[in-house]
Amino acid sequence: MSGNEAPVVGKDALGRPVKDLSVIPWWGVDRKSIEWYPRINYDKCAGCGLCFVTCGRRVFDWDGERGKPVVARPYNCMVGCSTCATLCPCDAIEFPPKDYIKKLIARNRVVKKAFEMVEPITRRNHLNEREVESDFTP
Numbered sequence: 001m002s003g004n005e006a007p008v009v010g011k012d013a014l015g016r017p018v019k020d021l022s023v024i025p026w027w028g029v030d031r032k033s034i035e036w037y038p039r040i041n042y043d044k045c046a047g048c049g050l051c052f053v054t055c056g057r058r059v060f061d062w063d064g065e066r067g068k069p070v071v072a073r074p075y076n077c078m079v080g081c082s083t084c085a086t087l088c089p090c091d092a093i094e095f096p097p098k099d100y101i102k103k104l105i106a107r108n109r110v111v112k113k114a115f116e117m118v119e120p121i122t123r124r125n126h127l128n129e130r131e132v133e134s135d136f137t138p
């Protein structure tokens with residue numbers, strides 16, 4: 001299933017259409033079994049709206065009363081993405097440690113699957129594949 005096939009489930013506070021991207025597995029893994037999504041530290045958040053406006057996957061919605069974002073659709077978040085945390089001017093967005101992703105990649109043989117996907121369009125280098133895979137062995 002691709003992003004185009006994910007069902008539209010409503011609109012956000014700006015009236016933009018919202019899809020349920022959580023129905024799309026991540027490398028064959030149920031997206032809802034992966035705890036990768038942003039957490040907002042409201043002690044730091046200034047309510048600028050940058051995260052809400054820029055995340056194209058509509059993970060955030062907006063609480064107009066409080067003037068703050070909310071993580072309304074956590075499993076819409078792209079596994080491994082942390083763009084909103086990078087952009088936040090207040091460092092108010094947190095993600096699990098990178099180790100969490102590394103273990104996920106190792107457990108699900110994601111590097112091997114990626115090599116297999118690019119194989120038809122590149123010359124395969126078996127040495128590189130083994131080296132890269134060993135980087136993800138916990």
Ligand code: SF4
Nearest residue numbers: 045046048049051088
């Ligand atoms: S970008 Fe950061 S400061 Fe701005 S609304 Fe989002 S969490 Fe708050």
Ligand code: SF4
Nearest residue numbers: 055059077078081084
């Ligand atoms: S990490 Fe990326 S996909 Fe996830 S909420 Fe932030 S900007 Fe959106």
